[in-house]
Amino acid sequence: MVALKINGREHKVEAEPDTPLLFVLRDTLGLTGTKYGCGIGQCGACTVLLDGQAIRSCQLPIDSAGDQAITTIEAIEADPVGRRVVEAWVGIEVPQCGYCQSGQVMAATGLLKQTSKPTDSDIADAMTNLCRCGTYNSIAAAVRRAAA
Structure with missing residues (x-):
């Protein structure tokens, strides 16, 4: 147990x-x-x-x-940072197929908990999850929006 x-x-x-x-x-x-x-x-x-x-x-x-x-x-939406990330994801319409998106949201939330105002380099270093649909630009934009 x-x-x-x-x-x-x-x-x-x-x-x-x-x-x-x-x-x-x-x-x-x-x-x-x-x-x-x-x-x-x-x-x-x-x-x-x-x-x-x-x-x-x-x-x-x-x-x-x-x-x-x-x-x-x-x-994740019970966490204030997580809620901001989800709102940014929805606002920018990041998902396409959506399969990777729960992991992407969790990675973005983890990043913003560690670094509240990440640079583009911080985002690139932290957001290493794979996306088959190639939504990386939208993901980075959503992270920037959630950090703003």
């Missing part, structure tokens, strides 16, 4: 300690907003916040989460 703090609630889950957080979120808890993409931490579709920092949940064993707060896309 592993206890996890997810979206402000404690969850006790029956899973092996080395189970990736992504699978517990999706398969055990039904929080399917966090997407499975590549499974090797490259694409970023599985990005969540761990104590406010963006991490790839497909690479984090649940026993490594400890008592840190995990935030998924399902609760």
Whole structure:
């Protein structure tokens, strides 16, 4: 039994300690907003916040989460920074297919929690999630808008 703090609630889950957080979120808890993409931490579709920092949940064993707060896309609008990011995403109409967008929003929120006024270089360095539709210019514009 592993206890996890997810979206402000404690969850006790029956899973092996080395189970990736992504699978517990999706398969055990039904929080399917966090997407499975590549499974090797490259694409970023599985990005969540761990104590406010963006991490790839497909690479984090649940026993490594400890008592840190995990935030998924399902609760991001409860966070003032996350709400600004979502409003910017909607205002600029960033998504096309949308598959990567929950991870993109989480990465942007993590960036703005760490650096409230990021430079274009900060945005390029932090926004490493892949987008098959190529919405990178719109993503960067939305991050700039959310930071304004």
